[in-house]
Amino acid sequence: xxxxxxxxxxxxxxxxxxAMLLQAKEAEAIGVDEATLKERLAAMQTELTKVQRALSExxxxxxxxxRRKMDLAAEKASLQRALGAKLWEMPRSGLAALxxxxxxxxxxxx
Numbered sequence: 001x002x003x004x005x006x007x008x009x010x011x012x013x014x015x016x017x018x019a020m021l022l023q024a025k026e027a028e029a030i031g032v033d034e035a036t037l038k039e040r041l042a043a044m045q046t047e048l049t050k051v052q053r054a055l056s057e058x059x060x061x062x063x064x065x066x067r068r069k070m071d072l073a074a075e076k077a078s079l080q081r082a083l084g085a086k087l088w089e090m091p092r093s094g095l096a097a098l099x100x101x102x103x104x105x106x107x108x109x110x
Contacts, residue, residue: 030037087095 087098
């Protein structure tokens with residue numbers, strides 16, 4: 001049983017040494033291309049910076065657009081209130097005439 005276990009240990013040691021040799025070769029291959037990898041990394045970092053800047057600019061435009069949208073909604077509400085106040089002040093006969101004119105316009109467009 002001892003010799004079987006000894007063979008198993010030798011096989012495992014051989015596999016481990018082979019794996020270590022492979023890793024050393026891979027590390028050596030990477031070492032040769034380290035400058036290329038650094039160049040690629042720098043290029044990717046530059047591209048990432050460009051994308052982040054563009055994204056930030058889009059975000060700024062979106063915020064400005066949302067502000068404009070809110071400003072327009074507030075202006076619309078203000079105009080609606082002013083129109084409502086004017087209609088309330090209008091004599092009933094004038095309001096009736098306005099409704100009749102609007103109704104006639106709708107009927108004519110149909």
